[in-house]
Amino acid sequence: MCYFYKGIYFFIISAIIFIVRFGRRENKMIELEIPTLTLNHNSEFGEWKKVYLQKRKIETSETQYTNLLSTSKHTIPLDDMHINEIKVYHIDYFLSNKAVNLITGKTLSKKTLKNIRDFISNVFKFAIENDILLRNVAEARPITTGKPKKGRRQLTELEKRLVEQYTEHYVYPAVMILLYTGIRRGELIALEWSNIQFEERVIVINSSIYSEHGKFKLKEGAKTEAGTRLIPIPDILFDILLHLKCETNSRFVFSRKNGEMHSESSWRRAWESYLTYLNQCYYNEKTGENRSLFHPAGIPKTIKFTAHMLRHTYATTLYCAKVEIKDAQNWLGHANASTTLDVYTHIEKSIVNQNAACHLNNFISGS
Numbered sequence: 001m002c003y004f005y006k007g008i009y010f011f012i013i014s015a016i017i018f019i020v021r022f023g024r025r026e027n028k029m030i031e032l033e034i035p036t037l038t039l040n041h042n043s044e045f046g047e048w049k050k051v052y053l054q055k056r057k058i059e060t061s062e063t064q065y066t067n068l069l070s071t072s073k074h075t076i077p078l079d080d081m082h083i084n085e086i087k088v089y090h091i092d093y094f095l096s097n098k099a100v101n102l103i104t105g106k107t108l109s110k111k112t113l114k115n116i117r118d119f120i121s122n123v124f125k126f127a128i129e130n131d132i133l134l135r136n137v138a139e140a141r142p143i144t145t146g147k148p149k150k151g152r153r154q155l156t157e158l159e160k161r162l163v164e165q166y167t168e169h170y171v172y173p174a175v176m177i178l179l180y181t182g183i184r185r186g187e188l189i190a191l192e193w194s195n196i197q198f199e200e201r202v203i204v205i206n207s208s209i210y211s212e213h214g215k216f217k218l219k220e221g222a223k224t225e226a227g228t229r230l231i232p233i234p235d236i237l238f239d240i241l242l243h244l245k246c247e248t249n250s251r252f253v254f255s256r257k258n259g260e261m262h263s264e265s266s267w268r269r270a271w272e273s274y275l276t277y278l279n280q281c282y283y284n285e286k287t288g289e290n291r292s293l294f295h296p297a298g299i300p301k302t303i304k305f306t307a308h309m310l311r312h313t314y315a316t317t318l319y320c321a322k323v324e325i326k327d328a329q330n331w332l333g334h335a336n337a338s339t340t341l342d343v344y345t346h347i348e349k350s351i352v353n354q355n356a357a358c359h360l361n362n363f364i365s366g367s
Contacts, residue, residue, distance in 0.1 A: 041132050045086060045123065046079030052126045063211045071119045074108070078120070083127055088137045091120065096144055113143045154313040154347075155179075158282075159305055166281045171274035173244045174254040178307055180237040182314030182332050184208070185307040189262045190218055191253040196241060201233045205333065209261075216264055231331050271307070278303045312343070319347045 039047055049072060057065050077094065078086065095113055108116075121138040128136060155163065163175055177188060186209040195204040206228050209216045233241065241253075250259035256266050280299045284290055293299060311332075318328045329340040 039127075039130075039132070041084040041127075042082050044079060045075075045081050045083045048083050048127055049075065049079065049123050052123045055126070061210055061212065068119065071112075071115050074112075074116045075120055083124070084133065086137060088141070091117070091138045091141050095141060110143050117141055117143065153305075153309055154316045155305055155309060159303060160313065162278050162282055162303060166278060169274050169277045171254075171270050171277075173240050174270075175274065175310065176237055176240050177254070178310035179313060180234050180317075181231045182311045182318075183231065184311065184333075185267075186210075186216075187333075188254055188307075189216060189252075189267065192251050193245060193253060194251070196233075196245075196253065198238075198242070201238060202230045203233060205229050205231060211264060216262065216267075218261065229330055229333050275301075275304060315340075315343050316347050319344050 039051060053065075053068060053072060056068055060068070078090070081090070095117055117138060121136055121140075124133060124136040124138050127133045160179075163172075163179065166172070174188060177183065177191075178185075181203055183191070183203070183205060187205050187207070190207040190209050191203070191205075192207075195206065197204060206220075208219050210219050211217070244253070248255065248259070252259070252261050254262070256262055262270070276293065276299065279301055280291065280293055282303055283299050291297075291299065315328065315332060318331070323331075325337055325340055325344065328344070329337050332340060332343075334340045334343075
């Protein structure tokens with residue numbers, strides 16, 4: 001009996017020791033999961049940048065993180081400076097004189113410079129949030145150099161005529177959707193037949209795509225909160241959509257030939273094929289030939305435009321139709337009315353310049 005109680009006693013003691021040791025190990029494991037921030041105000045900008053990127057890797061998509069890494073490479077000249085010693089002067093000097101492509105040595109665009117400035121600013125903001133710095137010296141610093149931004153371009157009258165006239169290519173319906181709704185490429189690729197409300201004659205935009213490992217992935221929700229919207233279907237597009245719906249079994253409005261959603265490469269091939277088709281039609285129309293795509297001399301590439309140019313053409317159509325800014329903002333999916341106003345202003349200036357050039361030409365020619 002005595003041995004029995006001794007056995008129970010040793011069992012209880014062993015169990016207590018095991019629980020205590022396991023509990024300590026558990027606490028150590030929990031402690032290891034919480035990273036320790038060892039940086040301070042004397043740490044170099046490059047060290048802060050590295051920690052900031054680790055934080056953003058968890059918070060962002062793969063595509064966004066890849067873009068951040070690309071932007072961060074431009075800030076290498078600041079890496080060896082102590083973060084508390086970087087002043088406004090250094091930021092302004094860097095942006096105006098040192099912000100060049102480290103590989104080619106060419107001046108970067110203003111958009112790229114802005115992304116670089118905002119990246120530096122976010123690193124400083126991260127340090128401020130951790131009670132290391134009091135001021136963000138990079139915030140909203142002016143961009144005074146860089147290549148001029150490429151102007152927005154709409155389709156020319158010739159391009160628009162060719163798009164509407166030549167309808168035999170399978171990409172034609174997609175081009176017409178882009179041209180007469182102004183939706184973005186990603187919104188078109190994600191567009192499903194359930195988003196087309198024929199009775200109400202509207203298209204519901206509530207999804208888009210994002211790129212991951214070089215592949216398009218479906219994303220619930222539009223590109224921005226304002227991107228979720230209803231767009232009216234004009235008559236010229238209504239019949240095209242009805243006809244297209246009768247010819248497909250895919251859930252996607254513009255799909256691959258197997259009915260699946262387009263990939264990055266399949267979209268590129270489809271778009272290039274369509275432009276080749278348009279160029280062939282234009283060349284044969286202009287020369288009276290019937291040249292094949294396989295002709296040894298090839299087809300001159302006269303016609304070239306992007307999907308985004310169709311969106312800008314739609315914005316121009318809205319402007320010429322005197323659609324109110326607020327309605328145009330909603331249909332284009334702009335988060336701010338100021339963006340739509342900028343587009344309208346650009347279009348107005350372009351039209352004024354074209355009219356002025358026409359008047360000048362008529363005056364010189366004496367007509």
